[in-house]
Amino acid sequence: KNTQFNLMDFYELI
């Protein structure tokens, strides 16, 4: 099953 990554897992909040 494919699950969707979240961009917050990669990038930091400024």
Next chain:
Amino acid sequence: MLEGKFESASLMKRLVEAIKDSVKLCNFNCSQTKGITLQAIDDSRVLLISLKLDPGCFEGFRCDKNLVLGLDLESLSKVLKQGNNEDYLTLIAEDAPDNLLVVFEDPKKDRISEFSLKLMDIDSDVLSIEDMDHDCSITLPSSDFAKVARDMRTLSESLQILVTKDSVKFMASGPIGTGSVIIKAHTDLKDGKESIKIDLNKSVNVTFGAKYLNDIVKASTLAETVTIKLTNKIPALFEFKLQGGYLRYYLAPKFDE
């Protein structure tokens, strides 16, 4: 005061149509040196949009003080539809604006339409995205990519992209069956924009939500080619170059659970 005049309204009309289904509320940042920039993330936090319109994108651009214009893209779209593609479009805002003035001028100058759009305070997350090296970069006609994304969505909610040295394979597998499209690198000597270029450091196998890809390809009206930068397990970059700027989409991949 901000005054940005576009040679034709069509660029702004196409830009808003390309992003309004992904994000509803956006802050447009305006500055004399950078022109207009925007970063917005969709509600599911899977797709990020980054827009840059350098002052060179405008026929005339003046911004005395840095401004943030909080806009509802649905509303902006309604206003932009009032103008014709060939009209001059000017965006005007005061230094501490409550409204954005949108002015269309018929190139023959016999008709001027003016709309005032209410601005909003939008609290939005801003993410730091640094330029990074990707495992591969593909440049292809944006209409070709749009067709693959739209066609394959009818088969599956996910689209798998496999990149090897000289080909890109798109694969979808769903309840009615499976499908694949392979495109190979080639150089079109007559029309460079029809070429397909693949630069590969490492082969890539990534899967994306077909819904998001279908949102991204709405930008294919803005540029004849799209550059896709992929790395395994890292958000992909889809770039549509504009004259003096860009529209970029960053899309998080899916992963096997």
